[in-house]
Amino acid sequence: MKNRRMKHEGVLHTALTCDDILCNILLRLPPESIPKVIVVSKRWLHLICSSSFRHSYLSRWRVGFNLLGFFVCNSLYLGRPQGGARRPRSEPALPLLSTSRECDDLKFSGILKKLGYFIDSSDGHLLCGRHPKTYFVWNPITKEQYKLPRPRVYFEELCMAFIVEDSPDDDICYRVVRAKCESRFEEINVVTIETFSSKTSTWCYSKLRCSSTISLSPWISGTVIGGVIHWYAAQSNVAIYDPDRHEKHIALVKLPGPFDFDAQVLGESSDGCLQYGWSCKAGLQIWVLEKGLDGYSSLFSTSKQSSLSWILRYKLNFKIMWKKNPSLATKCITRSKETEIMAFSPQKSETVFIRSGSNIFLYNFKNHRMEVIQYQGRGSSILSDFSKVVPYYKRAWPQSVLSGDGNGTT
Numbered sequence: 282m283k284n285r286r287m288k289h290e291g292v293l294h295t296a297l298t299c300d301d302i303l304c305n306i307l308l309r310l311p312p313e314s315i316p317k318v319i320v321v322s323k324r325w326l327h328l329i330c331s332s333s334f335r336h337s338y339l340s341r342w343r344v345g346f347n348l349l350g351f352f353v354c355n356s357l358y359l360g361r362p363q364g365g366a367r368r369p370r371s372e373p374a375l376p377l378l379s380t381s382r383e384c385d386d387l388k389f390s391g392i393l394k395k396l397g398y399f400i401d402s403s404d405g406h407l408l409c410g411r412h413p414k415t416y417f418v419w420n421p422i423t424k425e426q427y428k429l430p431r432p433r434v435y436f437e438e439l440c441m442a443f444i445v446e447d448s449p450d451d452d453i454c455y456r457v458v459r460a461k462c463e464s465r466f467e468e469i470n471v472v473t474i475e476t477f478s479s480k481t482s483t484w485c486y487s488k489l490r491c492s493s494t495i496s497l498s499p500w501i502s503g504t505v506i507g508g509v510i511h512w513y514a515a516q517s518n519v520a521i522y523d524p525d526r527h528e529k530h531i532a533l534v535k536l537p538g539p540f541d542f543d544a545q546v547l548g549e550s551s552d553g554c555l556q557y558g559w560s561c562k563a564g565l566q567i568w569v570l571e572k573g574l575d576g577y578s579s580l581f582s583t584s585k586q587s588s589l590s591w592i593l594r595y596k597l598n599f600k601i602m603w604k605k606n607p608s609l610a611t612k613c614i615t616r617s618k619e620t621e622i623m624a625f626s627p628q629k630s631e632t633v634f635i636r637s638g639s640n641i642f643l644y645n646f647k648n649h650r651m652e653v654i655q656y657q658g659r660g661s662s663i664l665s666d667f668s669k670v671v672p673y674y675k676r677a678w679p680q681s682v683l684s685g686d687g688n689g690t691t
Contacts, residue, residue, distance in 0.1 A: 350384035355673030442503035548625030560622035
């Protein structure tokens with residue numbers, strides 16, 4: 282009996298001292314267990330925080346995100362023509378409303394003054410710059426900025442997309458896409474794009490074909506879901522482009538109406554679908570694009586018409602919302618701006634950010650409750666008419682000085 286026990290303990294010790302076996306065990310643990318097991322030992326912490334394990338784990342599980350803050354984007358200064366509006370010196374180029382200590386550190390580090398204007402973010406990484414020549418990517422882990430080579434092609438009006446990919450290497454892997462926006466809608470079924478890849482460190486020029494006429498909406502960053510880019514397009518459409526598909530094709534999907542809205546947002550639902558929300562003075566609606574047997578692949582088929590349709594998932598009346606939350610009702614009284622939908626919470630269909638003036642709320646459709654999002658920043662930095670407030674997220678994953686990032690465990 283004693284020998285059997287000693288043999289069992291020996292096998293267990295061998296398993297737990299072998300990195301490959303330990304990795305296979307840890308990969309089977311759900312995301313809520315990770316914060317608990319990193320305190321077991323320095324070895325476990327180092328293993329979990331490594332880039333290779335993170336890549337394998339994220340490929341297997343859907344890990345949540347931490348809200349760091351909000352960027353305030355003023356479209357007046359994007360692609361400013363000669364003689365156009367100039368940003369006053371009192372207004373930061375990258376207004377940042379902080380909701381976390383990490384965001385506080387970023388805000389007061391001085392790095393934001395070097396990056397230009399906010400363009401997009403992905404997995405905590407920032408894409409910033411000044412159209413159409415200078416672009417930077419900022420890494421939240423290493424606290425380093427990467428200056429991209431100057432684009433080869435000039436676009437008078439454009440929209441962009443930023444994709445950070447999970448990589449087993451220590452270096453981040455990302456793509457930046459610039460798409461030309463045609464000012465005239467005259468039987469054009471081609472979209473010209475330029476793509477920068479961190480793997481090649483070069484810009485690549487290409488043209489995307491569409492089965493119908495297409496014109497992208499300028500100065501709006503694309504929504505990336507599973508590596509697929511979604512841009513707003515003319516005539517109430519969303520343009521969908523998958524950079525990993527061999528055929529250079531861009532699909533158009535008609536957005537659900539009516540279109541007397543004040544704000545619209547795109548995002549990913551908890552079941553991995555494309556979801557679309559719009560709001561007017563009375564309330565908001567959330568729609569989900571249903572998937573076929575092959576997902577969304579039929580959208581890119583040139584031989585058959587896609588039969589995918591939108592399904593209304595949530596509908597909200599703002600008056601009823603405030604009545605069910607009387608303690609917060611006074612915060613909706615503002616002369617500067619009506620209540621509107623602001624953004625989706627990542628991978629959570631039942632929650633949405635709502636903005637009323639300088640106040641930001643998180644509303645839950647299931648329990649009909651809303652909470653105030655407290656942030657550090659000047660309320661006047663949210664300009665009513667031209668500003669878009671964008672949530673800034675980072676994937677909830679531990680970091681350690683043992684894994685070489687130098688930031689300590691979080």
